[in-house]
Amino acid sequence: MSSTFKSEKKSALNYLNQIKEIVGPENVLIDPERIIDYSHDESTQTEWPRLPEVVVTPTSTQEVASLMKFAFEAEIPVTPRGGGTGLSGGCIPLKGGIVLSLEKMNRILQVDLANQMASVEAGVTLGELIQAAEEAGLAFPPHPGDESAQIGGLIATNAGGSRAVKYGGIRNYVRGLEVVLPSGEILHLGGKIVKSSSGYNLMHLFIGSEGTLGIITQAIIQLLPAPALCRSLVIPYDDLEKAIETVPAIIQAKILPLAIEFMEKDVINITEEYLKKTWPSRIGQTDLLIILEASDEDELDRLSQKVADVCLNRGALDILVADTSSKQQQILEIRSKIYEAIKPVTVEILDIALPRSEISAHVRRVKEIESEVSLWLPTFGHAGDGNVHTHxxxxxxxxxQLVQLEESIWKEKAARVKKMIYEDGLSRGGVLSGEHGIGVIKKAEFLQFTETAQLEFMRQIKKIFDPKGILNPGKILD
Amino acid sequence: MSSTFKSEKKSALNYLNQIKEIVGPENVLIDPERIIDYSHDESTQTEWPRLPEVVVTPTSTQEVASLMKFAFEAEIPVTPRGGGTGLSGGCIPLKGGIVLSLEKMNRILQVDLANQMASVEAGVTLGELIQAAEEAGLAFPPHPGDESAQIGGLIATNAGGSRAVKYGGIRNYVRGLEVVLPSGEILHLGGKIVKSSSGYNLMHLFIGSEGTLGIITQAIIQLLPAPALCRSLVIPYDDLEKAIETVPAIIQAKILPLAIEFMEKDVINITEEYLKKTWPSRIGQTDLLIILEASDEDELDRLSQKVADVCLNRGALDILVADTSSKQQQILEIRSKIYEAIKPVTVEILDIALPRSEISAHVRRVKEIESEVSLWLPTFGHAGDGNVHTHxxxxxxxxxQLVQLEESIWKEKAARVKKMIYEDGLSRGGVLSGEHGIGVIKKAEFLQFTETAQLEFMRQIKKIFDPKGILNPGKILD
Structure with a gap:
């Protein structure tokens, strides 16, 4: 690469032929109607989406490595992209350049029965992984997001999901990673091993680094023995706080559900209408949704009874059991579509993770802010693990009725409310993001609320792996 | 600090008054008879132990920070030390200087029932943590080492232990860390939260960094609901490989024991004699020790039966059940003291972690090497998680009979054997250390067998946190 090239405007379009040579012309998109799909994720903020200049869809690690080597030399920004289901703008190509979509690297390379691990390319979706595990008589029980999310993206975001109460985030399931660095070098981290104490753990550094340190091209994922039986309980309360205060009591009663979610009736009603489906409970203001897991029906009965006892003792109005698979599906669908239903009026989803003991007081404060500022703040989320999604x-x-505010008014209120909620959440020992990542949307607050020394070390780490700052620019700290 | 000072030999003894001023004279040791205890860990290699010049035992994070700031300025090497139970020489003060022992920072600050977490100073021992959890009606079920090991050291080594099959290594239980950096800066990482996706995860970088990046002064540890019931099964086989080959079959039968250990009769016999205790099985060549955990006796019966079926189908000679607490204790004591019993003849303990499916073939190769080279290679360990300790x-x-070899002969054989075993283990997708860490003892092989690019990034990370190289010099990469 000549230095004349380098001093030109670093537009990927100037290098289209070279890019086509590396990945093949069939894996290069520049058609505006098609590349617009690569300009955004599932977040609602309208100010961030940016068109890339070029979208490439490499089909092998070697192609990713060659492309990165080329982009590194030419100093072209590269933004890696998984399923695009993120909520923090992590995959938005803020500086244009190349979007590197892993969508065609979607092979399940192996489901290894003896080690109970799957080796997959980064573009395999969560849904495909779950299915492959089931077909092999195994299971991937954590459910860290939308089933169209891709494994590489889930790992890059350290995604969590509602089952993290019992199963933890995806970090706990990553055993090995293949990562392509900005320079084009390939690292092989971890392996089909469950323990390692062999030098600094670079693998855990890449998990949650949101595609800013390297591009995950393959992963080895721990699977578990085939799933146990599940049962969902819907438990209405006349009061949000009473519902949430039940949660530590359930855990203290030595019950570890698969999920403990809380949601208010107003968002449930909107979602019922949106989906034309019916939620089982019509009474009360707030429901807990508790999913239990056990190896047989007797054990499920025993656990259900214990949960019912704890909840009824703490003011639950009823215990509704989804004992058929179709009732269970209906409930889970409504829960998972709440965001879709309220997306049109949503400015930003917060993702604060707090100590479990602090959720109740935090949500009480959110409700105070809601009425102080007169802005609807539907709040629901993962009560079991302290991850609260205030919208x-x-x-x-x-x-x-929900009444629309003028843009200048909601903008001012949204900014004010966000600051107040973060101040409360962080003063309770919380962190900014439990599972959505920082991306670009939470960057300003991340920089504001994180210890200066930590930020400085993160910047230096970024510089080690990406000395030219070409990989996913503008994210987390940049 | 004047530059004349700096250019002197960087002996901690030149600064004894300043050091006493920082931590108090009662927390500074220089008496050779006392500091000799801080010259080694539990490894057997005779070439590594070094006397520190000064041992300090600070009593607070602030004292650790002040001491590090001082040592950083004066460029005095500092080697942090926990319980000294390590097996890789990680706490040996190779460059003399200061040993910073956390032994007096041994307060359990809180056992938080609502969040089921303990906040502890780094010098709390594993035994003390287990006891505090139990007193609070909770449990800390993983058992990553000797009970006199300290929490800070366990985290710094990412210790595993035999229960990692079910519970994983200590990494899975660390929720928050307070770390003092070489510069004296204090970082607060994580918290009482179970999910976080908020920037690069520095906490996971410190876990397993063996005191080379910073000094862990406090930790927040996840506890679990109170323990279930345990039952130990001892299962003799006439053949080592048959025993090990049973392990994947147990996991595939959807049983997840607390521990699956394998050990040959020769080491059991030596340990019985050493402890004057009796192991339950006298037949066969190799035993599996399987510890089951369940919420009640019926479930334990059911699991025991399933394990028995799998094992008897695969050549087990008998199934011996330790159904009383005292029998159980006796078995576990013998298992845990094997190392002590054979320590006098041990040169080095290997700690290879392999895919579970590869253990059998790897151990077969070790046995071949044993007879090829004529050197006793007792091999036992954590069959359930693929962590094999060849001695x-x-x-x-x-x-x-065990016949002693001349020093020049065993030295040559040991070096040859080690190379052969690593080559086999690593070619099977293994890593050098599953739970003991690299320290100084495994450094040469770590540098030899790790991807060059990874080593380079680790070096750069070390440089970010410890630009003057004063912290635990000579370890892992240095």
Missing amino acids: ITKVYRQGN | ITKVYRQGN
Whole structure:
């Protein structure tokens, strides 16, 4: 590469032929109608989406490595992209350049029965992994996000999901990674091993680094023996706090559900309407959704009874059991589609993770802010693991109606509310993001609320792996 | 600090008054008879132990920070030390200077019932943590080492232990860390949270960094609901490989024991004699020790039956059940003291972690090497998680006798054998250390067998946190 090239504007379009040579012309997109799909993720903020200049869809690690080597030399920004289901703008190509989509690296390389691990390319979706595990008589029980999310993206975000109460985030399941660095070098980290104490753990550094240190091209994922039986309980309360205060009591009663979610009736109702489906409980203001898991029906009965005892002792109005698979599906679908239903009025989803003991007081404070500022702040999430998703919206509530605010007004209110909620959450020992990542959307607050020394070390780590700053620029710290 | 000072030999003894001022004279030792205890760990290699010049025992994070700031300025080497139970020489003060022992920072700050977490100073021992958890009606079920090991050291080594099959290594239980850096800066990482996706995870970088990046002064540790019931099964086989080959079959039968250990009768016999205790099985060549855990006796019966079926189908000679607490204790004591019993003849303990499916073939190769080279290589360990501890010795076996070799002979054989075993283990997808760490003892092989690019990144990371190289010099990469 001549230095004349380097001093030109670093536009990927100037290098189109070279790019096509590396990945093949069939894996290079520049058509505006197609590349627009690569300009955003599932977040609602309208100010961030950016068109890439070129989208490439390499089909092998070697192609990713060659492309990165080329981009590194030419100093072209590269933004890696998984399923695009993120909520923090992590895959938005803020500096244009190349979007490197892993979508065609979607092979399940092996499901290894003896070691109970799957070796997969980064573009395999969560749904495909779950299915492959089941077909092999095994299971991948954590459910860290949308099933169209890709494994590489889930690992890059250290995704969590509602089952993290019992199973933890995806970090716990990553045994090995293949990573392509900005320079084009390939690292092989971990392996089909469950223990390692062999030098600094670079693998854990890449987990949650949001595609800013390297591109995950393959992963070895721990599977578990085939799933046990599940049962969902819907437990209505007349009061949000009473519902949430039950959660530590359940854990202290030595019950470890698969999931403990809380949600208020207003968002349930909106989602029922949106999906034309029916939620089992019509009474009360807030419901807990508790999913139990056990090896047989007797054990499920025993656990259900214990949960019912704890909840009824703490003010639950009823215990509704989804004992058929179709009822269970209906409940889970409504839960998983709440965001979709309220997305049109959502400005930002917060993702604060707090000590479990602090959720109740934090949510009480959110409700105070809601009425102080007159902005609807539907708040739900993973009560079992302290991860609260307050949705900052553009509307306020008048009785059962949601009333749209003018843009200048909701913008001002949203900014104010966000600051107040973060101050409360962080003062309770919380962190900014439990599972969505920092991306670009949470960057300003991340820089504001993180210890200066930590930020400085993170910057130096970024510089080690990406000395030219070409990989996923503008994210986390940059 | 004047530059004349700096250019003197960087002896800690030149600064004794300053050191006493920082931590108090009662926390500074220089008496040779006392500091000799800080010159080694539990490894057997005679070439590594070094006397420190000064041992300090600070009583607070602030004292650790002040001492590090001082040592950083004066460029005095500092080697942090926990319980000294390590097996890789990680706490040996290779460059003299200061040994910073955390032994007096041994307070359990809190056992938080609502969040089921303990906040502890780094010098709390594993035994003390287990006891505090139990007193609070909770449990700390993983058992990553000797009970006199200290939490800070366990985290710094990413210790594993025999229960990692079910519970994983200590990494899975660390929720928060307070770390003092070489510069004296204090970092607060994580917290009482179970999920975080908030920037690069520095906490996981410190876990397993063997005190070379910073000094762990406090930790927040996840506890679990109170322990279930345990039952130990001793299962003799006439053949080592048959025993090990049973292990994947147990896991595939969807049984997840607390521990699956394998050990040959010769080491059991030596340990019985050493402890004057009796192991339950007298038949066969190799035993599996399987510890089951369940919430009640019925479930334990059911699991025991399943394990028995799998094992008897695969050539087990008998199934011996330790159904009383005292029998159970006796078995576990013998298992845990094997190392002590054979320590006098041990040159080095290997700690290779392999894919579970590869253990059998690897151990077969070790046995081949044993007879090829004529050196006794007792091999036992954590069959359930693929962590194999081959002990390289100074003796060979003649019938039931162990015959001592001359030093020049065992040294040559030990070096040859080690190379052969690593080559086999690593070619099977293994790593050098599953749970003991690299320290100084495994450094040469670590540098030889690790991807060059990974080593380079680790070196750069070391440089970020410890630019003057004063912290635990000579370890891992240095």
